[in-house]
Amino acid sequence: MDTLSCEQLEERMASLHRASVDLVKESSLDALLKRIAEEACRQARARYAAVGVLGENGELEQFVPVGMLPEDIAKMPHPPRGLGLIGELMRADEPMRLPDIGSDPRSAGFPKHHPQMNSFLGVPILYGGEHLGQIYITNKIDGGEFTEADEQIIQTFAAYAATAIRNAKLYAKLMENEADLTQKNRNLALINDLAAALASSTDIDQILERSIHQVLESLQLEVGEVYLIQGDSKRLSLVHHQGSPVRKLWSQPQFRMGEGAVGQAAESGAPMHIHIPGSDTRKLDYSVTEHHLTQIVCFPLNGRQGVQGVLCVGTQRPRPIDETEKQFIEAISSWVGTALENVHLSLQQRRLAVLEERERIGMDLHDGVIQSIYAVGLILEHARLLMREDPDKAYNRIVQAIDSLNSTIRDIRAYILDLRPHQLHDENLLQGIRRLVSEFRANTLVEVSLQGPADGLADLPDAPALALFHICQESLANAAKHARAHHVYVNLWRTVDRALLEVRDDGRGFEPDEVRLALGHGLPNMQTRARNVGGDVDISSEPGEGTTVLAWVPHSNES
Template sequence: MPPPPPGDRPDRTAAGPEPGLTAGVRAAAAGEHLEATLREIVEAAVAHADATYGAMGVLTADGRELDRFVIVGMDDTVRAGIGRPPAGAGILGLLVERPEPLRLADLGAHPASVGFPPGHPPMASFLGVPVCVREQVFGHLYLTEKRDGGEFTAADEEAVQALAAAAGLAIGNARLAEAAEQRRVWTQAAVEVSTALLSGAEPVAALESIVQQVVALTGADGASLLVAREGDPDALTILASAGVYAGELEGVRVPLEDTHVGRVHRSGVGELVEDMSADPVRGRHAEVAVELTRGARSGVVVPLGRSLGTLVCVRGEDREPFGADVLDALTSFATQVTVALELARSQRRERELQVQADRDRIARDLHDHVVQRIYATALSLDRIARSLEEADPYAARRVERSVDELDETITQIRSAIFELHDPADAPDHLGLRLTDVVTRVTENSGLDCRVDVTGDVDGLTGALAHDLLAVVRELVTNAVRHARASRLTVRVDAGPPGGADVTVVVADDGRGLPAVPLRSGLDNLTDRAQRRGGRLAVRSAPGGTEVTWTVPRPA
């Protein structure tokens, strides 16, 4: 652009800048609310350049389009007649593409002009300058319709550029402050979630809190946390959800193959997704989820680690898409949450191991000290009772009742010992454990013992496996102490995987049950069977006893 003629140059010999320019700079330096600051700068530019109308167009964070407008010189009636503010077409779009000062004598004569909407006041002269700091462009300052009917001068342009620079500083500072506040909010949210997790909060409640925090911080329409389920390696399942259709989405499967969620879960790298409707969903509420994904365009997907899950946020078609700033903030938040989840998992496992160690110690002490002493006392009393059978039958029966009571006490203690062990984990090599139990109980008893284990024993669930060990131990113990047998047969049939019954049969060739047997031990076995929908059957005669314990095998 050629230098302006002498008459158009600003008067640098004056006592100082004009009042409008001073007001604009002071407004920028005051650091008040951004909207009010920008309005004062536009008013200062209008007053200094003697324009009829002024506006400040602020760009989006990516600098691609206009985000908002601050307009001076139009009343509410005129604004209502124009309708929505400019979107960045025509001359305004040209300035967005080429952020350089532009002075026009006739706005409508420029090739890039697209005219005015109905109700828009006539405008001829135009001055537009970029609002920037260094190389970063924040928006543009526009002035139109010089009041004296002439053109805007180079002096006007230079003064308005100074005001635009002040506006750039104000916008830049405001965005820095906004970014700092956003970081503080995200950090505070991560701290709250971490504190809840590490203080022993329920994991599911903590995960629900995470997705609720994410919806609030990202402005998403909905957010979901997906985890891998055991036995389902080809999909993730929504464990916690917040926002739109939150209740209906929980439990829905999202396949890993050919989906954004699957790609992020496997790669461990977060992504911005333009169209989340490409991700299919399957499950109990699949029809509801399909409706949601059809309306959900923009999405952001970040991983929480392969062993933990994946976090997904969505916005509808009518919402502004997620930006890179949301992806960065959510990735940082997810990283902190992942660390807290891992620490909470380690703490929980450590507590479980400590509790189990205490239980094992208590069970060991009960078995090695309490049970053995009671057992030795019962054996001594049993010998006394036998020696008194001929001399004093009444005293012998009283001693035998005491022995039976001690046997019942031992049975109850053994049941307590089994309950102390973790019923959720099945013992390793259950078939060998069953054989070992029989061997230990019959040791030094003189019994000729046979053990037969068939079926898928090692495939039994944890609780049923522990019940099976307890039943075999109790039945064999009863036979050793009371049957006075020479042979003992133990048969365990676990059946095929996923069907049939689990059966335990213990048979001896002893004296059979007494006419009025002490039922407490058998009652315990009956209760174990009935809790699982099974039964206990007893056949007894002077030539021996056979006890059958049967329960359905879980599918």
């Protein structure tokens, strides 16, 4: 056993201390491992050294040698696999010192082109009982064996190395987390911008084009496609393709639910990852393999009420689409699914509104104009029968028919005017209502009295003024259609905090329980308009006593 003098021991310990100080300054794990190996060589006066680092699964994750030329390392068929003495040391907690590697039965030998090695010193790198890796040292420069003093020095050095490796790993993890957080924040900002744009769009092509472009550009992917569920069917059809050089991802333009990766993603509501080669690629278009795509991922477009379709993305890069990228695409896919659902709901609402309006128009025409024309036809038929028997009566019946036709013409004109949207232009509220009253009087020949404040409520804001304007229009229309009134009274006035409108007629009135039947869509329309601006409508009526509509909206006299 070598015995070191006090001076030699002090010198080696001082050198070891300086080396340990340098180690903790290194934040790059790769550079740190190389420095540990080089310093171990110097401390033990060895020709070769290496540092192995274990992964979370206990397998050899990194192996950094020094002393060999890079071209010699490149000639070897593979890096160490953790067999033989390397594997033994991976499972050991104590150092291992041998005079000759080849004579030890645990040795697995060397691969082709590996330099000849004899003396050996291996020391585990331990941190609080956790096995981080090992230091391997071979071939003492002076040709002898490694000594007990070498073992003690390298064992002490391994303790310093353990702290440095632990710190470097923590720093690398911190940098990875920071980069991941930065990327997630960037992705979140992109998603928020995209969501704002999608929420206001009603164009499906624009939604798909913008969304796929965002995914491909942000993640540097090559190809994107969308398959949408068509109506109530169980089929998904290709509706959008973006990217090159691949002409399309799949060989067929449609998939049934559960068929292929597209149908499976739609049916399960979960992403499907296809590796090329490796997965079932029979349904892929030939251009996918021709242009060397390595993977395709299909993401369901999930809306609030179910899957709307599937977004497929493909790439040529060798690195797999990672979890952060998948989360980014899934978030965009959810927004696209919701946006598509909103478009469909909006279309359905518009169709429903059109159908309801058609029904209302049909009922109004049937109950009013068509019945009037039918009555005129009966009068003329009677006049034809009287022509020979009593020409005077026939003449009177024809005059009656002409009067009825003129009355029907006035009804049609009033109905057309009622369908045409009225607006307040550059008028105040009283001026606008005066225009409505003039049109009503001309088309119905019903007398109308109008009273209002001198200023015409000119300072009433646009929204409540327009609400009262349309309520007056609806009230006059109801009076013309249903009341059979001779006189209508329209009053407009204000209080401290309200503007009020009263429309009262002397018509036939109705039972309150029949108000919806009597007014059709009029009452709901009036109530909706008033309540949308913070007001309300009250309707009172009795059979034979006429009808009164009283509406109010908030308004302040304070300037």
